Amino acid sequence: MTRTVSAVILTYNRRSLLTECLAAVHRQSRPVDHVLIIDNGGTDGTAEWLVENWSERVEVYRLPCNRGSAGGFHAAMRIGYERGDDAIWLMDDDVIPATDALERLLNARETLKAHGVDAPFVLSTARTPEGLLTNVPEVDQTLNSISYLQWPMMLSEGMVPVRRATFVSILLNREVLREHGLPLADLYMWVEDTEFTDRVTRTAPGFMVGKSKVVHARSIPGALDIRTERDPVRLRNHYFLRRNWMYLTRRRSKWQITGRRLFQEVRYATKLLVTGDRHRAWTVLSGAWAGLFFKPALIGVESPCDLDNLRVVGPAASCVATQAPAATA
Numbered sequence: 077m078t079r080t081v082s083a084v085i086l087t088y089n090r091r092s093l094l095t096e097c098l099a100a101v102h103r104q105s106r107p108v109d110h111v112l113i114i115d116n117g118g119t120d121g122t123a124e125w126l127v128e129n130w131s132e133r134v135e136v137y138r139l140p141c142n143r144g145s146a147g148g149f150h151a152a153m154r155i156g157y158e159r160g161d162d163a164i165w166l167m168d169d170d171v172i173p174a175t176d177a178l179e180r181l182l183n184a185r186e187t188l189k190a191h192g193v194d195a196p197f198v199l200s201t202a203r204t205p206e207g208l209l210t211n212v213p214e215v216d217q218t219l220n221s222i223s224y225l226q227w228p229m230m231l232s233e234g235m236v237p238v239r240r241a242t243f244v245s246i247l248l249n250r251e252v253l254r255e256h257g258l259p260l261a262d263l264y265m266w267v268e269d270t271e272f273t274d275r276v277t278r279t280a281p282g283f284m285v286g287k288s289k290v291v292h293a294r295s296i297p298g299a300l301d302i303r304t305e306r307d308p309v310r311l312r313n314h315y316f317l318r319r320n321w322m323y324l325t326r327r328r329s330k331w332q333i334t335g336r337r338l339f340q341e342v343r344y345a346t347k348l349l350v351t352g353d354r355h356r357a358w359t360v361l362s363g364a365w366a367g368l369f370f371k372p373a374l375i376g377v378e379s380p381c382d383l384d385n386l387r388v389v390g391p392a393a394s395c396v397a398t399q400a401p402a403a404t405a
Contacts, residue, residue, distance in 0.1 A: 080109040080161040081178065081247075086148045087169035088116040091125060093293060094169040102133065106179035109161055110135065114152045115388075117142035123388045135159075136388040143261065144316075146268035149243055150261035150375070155386070157253050157377045164248045171244055172291040173200065180288035181247040187233050188283060196252045196276040199238075200245035200288040204297050211292055213241035213273075216281040230283065237281035241273040245290045252276055253377045262372035265313045266300070267320035274328065302356050303348075311356070315363040322367025338364060 083101050087094045094113075101111060113130075115123040115138040123138040130136075137155050139148065149166070156164035165178055177200050184198045202211040216237035220226040227237050259272045273282060296307075302314045318341065326334045341364035348357035 081106075081163045081165055081182070082110045082112055082156050082159050082161040083108040083165045083167075083178075084112045084114065084152045084156040085167055085169055086114050086116055086145075086152045087118065087122060088142060088148070089118045089120045089122065090169050091120060091122050094122065096172050096293075097167070097169050098130065098134070100172045100175075103175050104173070104178045105176045106182060108165065108178065110159055112137065112152075112155055112159060114148060114155060115139065116144075116148035116151075127388055131389075137383070137386040138388045139386065144264035144313075146259055146263035146265060147261040149268055149272075150259045151386075153248075153253055153258050154377060154381055155383060157250060158381060158383055162250055164250070164253075165245070166243050166248065167245050167290075168243065168292075170293045170295070171202075172293060173245055174289045177245060177288045177290055178247075180285055181245075184233070184235055184283060184285040184288065185247065188230070188235070191230070193230070193283075194280060195237075195283050196256075196280060197241075197246050197248045197273070197282040198235075198285050198288075199241055199247065199282065200290045201284060201286055202242075202244045202290050202292040205291055205293050208297075210294070210297065211242045211244045213238035213282075213284055215239075216277075218281070234286040235283040236286075238284050239274060239277045239281055240270045241282060241284070243269040243272075244292050245288070246273075246282075257374050257376045260372040260374060262370075263316065263320045263323075265316040267317065267324060271320070271324055274324070302360065311359070314356075315359050315366075318360055318363025319367040319370055322364045323370045323372070326368065334368075338368070 085097060101108060111134040113126055113134050113136050115136065117139045123136055126134060126136045139151055143151065152166065153164065181198050181200065185195065188195050199213070204210050215227050216239050218226055229237065256276045259268045263271065300317060302311065305311045305314065322337060325337045341360055345357040345361040348360065
């Protein structure tokens with residue numbers, strides 16, 4: 077039975093959403109034992125604000141610069157692991173959990189254990205503020221001994237086995253990080269959660285818990301689509317999306333499937349080029365090509381880490397202060 081749980085929240089320049097998230101986390105029917113906030117190199121003074129207003133209820137850690145979602149969650153899991161609690165409840169700052177979300181996850185894990193199932197993680201069911209399902213994970217397609225899909229195995233308990241999932245309210249055992257390592261920080265942006273959950277479920281699936289509910293208040297809801305992207309920063313990040321998906325396909329599939337995906341990306345880029353959108357076409361093509369040779373490093377939780385330099389107990393250091401000084405004559 078879980079003894080202690082750390083809620084670990086990754087944030088970046090979204091103080092208003094973080095306020096809602098923190099309030100919801102502190103209202104849990106099963107209180108968390110520690111709340112850890114990881115500021116991913118934010119520039120809006122969130123770390124200072126947290127120290128001033130929440131220092132009695134949260135621990136604040138600040139990365140020197142924005143490391144993208146992959147680098148941020150890599151650090152968040154490392155910090156959660158180093159905190160020493162038995163489980164890590166991980167989420168972004170735009171996740172608003174229902175009052176009993178954590179209690180439902182913990183109950184689900186105990187139910188699974190009672191049925192002899194050792195799941196690497198359990199996660200909440202996410203909806204948009206309008207009530208639409210979002211962040212839906214990939215259902216496990218494992219067959220039972222008589223060649224039938226066994227995903228309904230825990231349906232009577234309100235759970236479905238899943239493989240690839242997101243970090244939107246996911247509860248991880250401490251041992252999972254020790255055994256499988258951390259998210260791949262080198263991915264930088266997007267697919268890091270898919271890669272991690274795909275990796276830790278190679279031998280056993282995780283479970284989505286129907287009764288554990290959260291609202292995911294994303295600023296741009298819906299699936300990622302480079303054709304409709306208007307934010308220049310997010311448009312640039314589609315390079316990483318294409319690269320990371322190609323890497324994941326290459327790692328988990330036969331070369332024929334990888335070749336097929338490359339062909340699909342080339343065809344998609346060609347369609348963009350025909351419409352005159354050379355920039356988006358190049359983003360798709362260059363990202364997919366880079367994924368054929370990309371080799372991100374897998375780092376274990378036991379590698380050295382100095383949390384004292386990240387913990388914020390007073391005024392937070394500026395990201396600019398971490399840059400090399402200008403040369404002088």
